Amino acid sequence: xxxxxxxxxxxxxxxxxxxxxxxxxxxxxxxxxxxxxxxxxxxxxxxxxxxxxxxxxxxxxxxxxxxxxxxxxxxxxxxxxxxxxxxxxxxxxxxxxxxxxxxxxxxxxxxxxxxxxxxxxxxxxxxxxxxxxxxxxxxxxxxxxxxxxxxxxxxxxxxxxxxxxxxxxxxxxxxxxxxxxxxxxxxxxxxxxxxxxxxxxxxxxxxxxxxxxxxxxxxx
Numbered sequence: 001x002x003x004x005x006x007x008x009x010x011x012x013x014x015x016x017x018x019x020x021x022x023x024x025x026x027x028x029x030x031x032x033x034x035x036x037x038x039x040x041x042x043x044x045x046x047x048x049x050x051x052x053x054x055x056x057x058x059x060x061x062x063x064x065x066x067x068x069x070x071x072x073x074x075x076x077x078x079x080x081x082x083x084x085x086x087x088x089x090x091x092x093x094x095x096x097x098x099x100x101x102x103x104x105x106x107x108x109x110x111x112x113x114x115x116x117x118x119x120x121x122x123x124x125x126x127x128x129x130x131x132x133x134x135x136x137x138x139x140x141x142x143x144x145x146x147x148x149x150x151x152x153x154x155x156x157x158x159x160x161x162x163x164x165x166x167x168x169x170x171x172x173x174x175x176x177x178x179x180x181x182x183x184x185x186x187x188x189x190x191x192x193x194x195x196x197x198x199x200x201x202x203x204x205x206x207x208x209x210x211x212x213x214x215x216x217x218x219x220x
Contacts, residue, residue: 005046008054012154016146025139029126037129039066039073047075048121051114057151058117058214059159059205062167065124068132076120078187079110092187092196100200103220116217121147123170148173155179157212159205163187163196180208 005013016022029045032038040047063077067087072080078090086094086108098104114120123144128134148170151158158179162168164186174181182204185195206216 004043004050006050006053009046009049012054012150013146016143021139021142025143028138029135032126032128032135038126039068039129040075040126041073044073044075045125048077048114048119051076051111052117052119054151056117057119057155057158058209059161059217060119060121060148060151061161062148062163062170063120063122064164064166065122065133065135066127068127068130068134070129073127074109074111075125076110076114077122079120080108082108084108088189089187092189092192096187096192096197096199097202097219099198100202101219105220113217113219118217119151123166145170145173152179157208157214159208161201161205164191180205 010017029038033042061077066073066075067080071084072087074081078087078093080087080090090108094105110118110120121144124133124135124138124140125144126135126140148160152174156178160171160174160179160181162171162181162183167186168183171181171183182199182201184199184201185191185193187196202217202219206219209216
């Protein structure tokens, strides 16, 4: 499964790929793809890493698991394929972006963000169709914890954007003396008005990057 990952990440995660839990996870995912409809498509499984190499990461936006509807999951957290109906969370993300930066955005895939250094990482990288949370507890969380720990230790002045209580649990793996952590409620319609809307994560991210001489993200 790891053979398709981007070379810089492959080198950094080589030790992780050799651990027993990852062998079990690989077997589980292969069996799920063979027996069920699973998202994202296999070629997009490590798309977040392919578009955002290790040394290019500036920002991490953490999601939970991929969208579980047909044609939605792209391998990037919160993104959907262009042409698919806007999911409510992404709609609220863009509502906040427009409020924060004063301009609207219409693209849904978010690859533009990823190519600028925004690692759009889900905590769980696969899901069975129409069954949210179906691949939780199988090893993906251990893997993505390792990714966050690696970034925290080996990089400096990254921005970690943690939306919702689940994402905040990943904050335990981040050295806050070296990085900026932005936390708020999740952009879901169930919680967006409890602290997500009005949180201004996009302008805060760019202000921090510019403070350390890092080129900001063009969010538009």
